[in-house]
Amino acid sequence: MNKIAQIVDFASNLPKEISEKYNIVKIPFYITFDGEDYLVQGKDISDEEFYNKMAENPNKVPKTAAPNSEDWFKAFKEKYDKGFKEFIVTTISNELSASYQNAYIAKNDFTKKYEDSKITLIDTRTCTCGQAALEIKIAELIKKGVKSFEEISKIAKESVKKTTTIFSVKTLKYMKAGGRIGGATEFVGTLLNIKPISEFVDGVVKPIKAVRTRKKSLDKMVDIIVDRIKDPKKVILCTRSAMFEEDENYMVEKLREKLNYEGEIYSGMLGAVIGAHSGPGAIGIGFTELEE
Numbered sequence: 459m460n461k462i463a464q465i466v467d468f469a470s471n472l473p474k475e476i477s478e479k480y481n482i483v484k485i486p487f488y489i490t491f492d493g494e495d496y497l498v499q500g501k502d503i504s505d506e507e508f509y510n511k512m513a514e515n516p517n518k519v520p521k522t523a524a525p526n527s528e529d530w531f532k533a534f535k536e537k538y539d540k541g542f543k544e545f546i547v548t549t550i551s552n553e554l555s556a557s558y559q560n561a562y563i564a565k566n567d568f569t570k571k572y573e574d575s576k577i578t579l580i581d582t583r584t585c586t587c588g589q590a591a592l593e594i595k596i597a598e599l600i601k602k603g604v605k606s607f608e609e610i611s612k613i614a615k616e617s618v619k620k621t622t623t624i625f626s627v628k629t630l631k632y633m634k635a636g637g638r639i640g641g642a643t644e645f646v647g648t649l650l651n652i653k654p655i656s657e658f659v660d661g662v663v664k665p666i667k668a669v670r671t672r673k674k675s676l677d678k679m680v681d682i683i684v685d686r687i688k689d690p691k692k693v694i695l696c697t698r699s700a701m702f703e704e705d706e707n708y709m710v711e712k713l714r715e716k717l718n719y720e721g722e723i724y725s726g727m728l729g730a731v732i733g734a735h736s737g738p739g740a741i742g743i744g745f746t747e748l749e750e
Contacts, residue, residue: 462546464483464545465530465548466547467525468500471731476597479597482593482597484500485529485533486500486501487523487524487555487557491520496523505727505733509730522734524557525557527561527563530561530565534564534575538568545577547561547577548580548589549581549582550582550584550589552583553661553662562579578611584623584658585623586623586728586742587744588658588744589623590724591693591696594694595617595746617747621744621747622683623743624742624743625741626653626740652669653668653669655669655682672705676708676709683745686745690717690719695722696723697724698725698732699741710723
């Protein structure tokens with residue numbers, strides 16, 4: 459059985475220990491605060507530095523650019539040169555970024571040049587914690603080494619429909635400025651104290667509910683996830699927050715309590731490329747279902 463390479467974009471912000479454990483290649487986005495100087499996510503600017511800069515410049519809305527086709531092609535070539543001929547690639551929703559389209563261009567160019575290569579490219583139709591849960595599921599399947607490339611590719615594609623991401627932001631300012639607001643426009647114009655809860659449906663943002671306080675929004679998100687999980691023993695759970703670790707820990711504790719969940723919950727910081735469009739204080743929960 460051939461070695462399978464897993465390549466993802468930075469939208470899921472997989473923790474370093476996960477990417478190292480499963481040998482996952484992460485392709486960064488580009489970030490700019492002035493529209494001219496673009497910084498490479500995770501290289502030129504850390505997530506902590508990014509959020510601190512946002513706090514220091516509240517009137518400046520950062521912008522992002524997707525990995526270009528050359529970035530993707532280079533990643534394919536580096537793994538190919540190490541003996542990998544089969545690739546499973548996942549990206550943020552095509553509705554939110556050009557990452558998928560650029561990976562698609564690179565895939566076509568690469569498989570034409572290296573005809574013995576196979577690339578399965580998957581639009582996860584989501585981002586951040588839901589995307590991360592799906593990518594961890596794929597990584598576990600690859601690591602087990604039981605299923606073939608074709609079988610894992612099929613499961614991964616089918617798993618997109620079994621993946622959920624819900625989130626809450628402190629303000630809709632950044633989503634609106636970045637054009638990622640989608641159906642959450644329903645919340646615009648409501649009271650300033652409203653804390654909107656949204657989710658990704660078919661790759662775009664859809665509103666779920668507006669609540670009045672931060673704590674209520676955290677509790678409601680937990681309740682929504684608990685209601686949607688059929689069997690806690692058959693899911694991969696992830697959480698993300700934009701430097702609000704206390705709130706994230708609160709959600710994790712509530713999830714464990716209400717689900718009677720003893721498995722690992724993959725927590726971590728909301729990556730800068732998502733934070734640029736959701737703003738400081740954004741927080742979310744994502745999960746994907748495991749196979750029967």
